[in-house]
Amino acid sequence: MDNVHQTLVNKLKEHSKLTADDMTGIETINYAVRHLGPNEDLIRQGDTTKASALVLHGMLARYHLMPNGRRQYLSYHLKGDVPDAQMLFIEKMDHGLCAMDHAMVASIPHSELMRVFHARPTIGFAVWRETLIDSAIFREAITNNSARSTLARLAHFFCELFYRAKASGLTRRNTLDVPIGLNQLGETLAMSLATVNRALLNLRETNAANFKGGELTVFDWAALQDLGEFDPSYLHIVRKPRF
Amino acid sequence: MDNVHQTLVNKLKEHSKLTADDMTGIETINYAVRHLGPNEDLIRQGDTTKASALVLHGMLARYHLMPNGRRQYLSYHLKGDVPDAQMLFIEKMDHGLCAMDHAMVASIPHSELMRVFHARPTIGFAVWRETLIDSAIFREAITNNSARSTLARLAHFFCELFYRAKASGLTRRNTLDVPIGLNQLGETLAMSLATVNRALLNLRETNAANFKGGELTVFDWAALQDLGEFDPSYLHIVRKPRF
DNA sequence: CGGACCATTGACCATAGTCAACCGCCGTGG
């Protein structure tokens, strides 16, 4: 089992049980590694796809492109995520997928996935569960952008990112690389650049966390969680990280 | 094949191909019919479920409950939808599900679904696709509530509802029953009651559509679509309705 | 007829968007 298969197995094990046979099945999956530069699109809105990407390194984002050119970022993806599992059974992309900074992905043909799903339905169910968790994250984003104050929205966003990263072992001490600019944060959280900036200042004042130069630092997890009304149960992660 | 099985088959056929054997498989699914009153919860946030509901009549909604008691409605479901297919592989509800008015559902045990999925993977894939379309609807809701004006938001919401209903043959001429109050519309579209009211007036002025007393009337589909920047491709419906 | 509930409207106010200027860092090229 190479690193790529291991990455997928680790991710699925965050919420699903896999037998030895399931893992053997996963080992047979073929893929192609692809490097991405900052801001590079992996797939564009309207494209048709025959492969899904497994994130190996860096951060990817889904986004909608509006008629007026504005972007709406929808979700962010870290090592182990399979962002376009969403597109397994859907021909035409209704959103784009881009790298926030340098990133690396394993491109897995849909035919490979389908072969494994037929051979070992459990793997299919685990990936299905993965897509359902994605759905839960989308739902939470609706609520976040619709029903929380700017400060709470920002705090919740950082909570989710940090929690997911921590569950996957991607944090260093109390910090996490978040290669997102303020402008993009605004296009994620439905705020203008100026408002993002002011909300960040407010956040800094609470001493709960800080975001500066692409690095998120969490000083007081409980306080941050409180600010963002963050309840991680929607992430359905079985192996919960410690704080 | 009774009406319930037929309802499910029709829905899946909107986007997936089913063989005669698949349909025979679906016929074997056991279920229990349940009636719901206005505003009655089918499932509450935090509940654990062992069954999924297929909507037979009326309209159901998913919603988040905030710590301050406010609701955020996430999506609406019409005849043929299986709203909590989302919860097939997830134990604990991260949102609630309620009836907007009198409604009827078929409650299908997860064990029944899993049995059929194992016997005929194609059926599983069709239901999976159904959940992925749900995801696309969530994504669009993020964008709608985050990046469109109040008028556009309202128009887009009505477009989606009308389009989906029309694809399922649930519209009467150019009208559709939408048993949602203005308050609830606000809790769906991230607007206050007053703003919803004003946006509705604006909408009326355009002569594109009207919403009054729980009935949506579309006078000028093209204009409404335009107002809401509505592009139905994210719904991934193969058999497109005519306007 | 009275009350409940929902919709409507107006006045006022708070929040956040827009715009523009400025800063600071970094990389490039003279």
Place this chain on the structure above:
DNA sequence: CCACGGCGGTTGACTATGGTCAATGGTCCG
């Protein structure tokens, strides 16, 4: 090595949008 330019972040002034609150109206039902 320093000057320059560009990008991204910071800040302030003004403005617009939409939230809040309160009063009014309409309709349905008891």
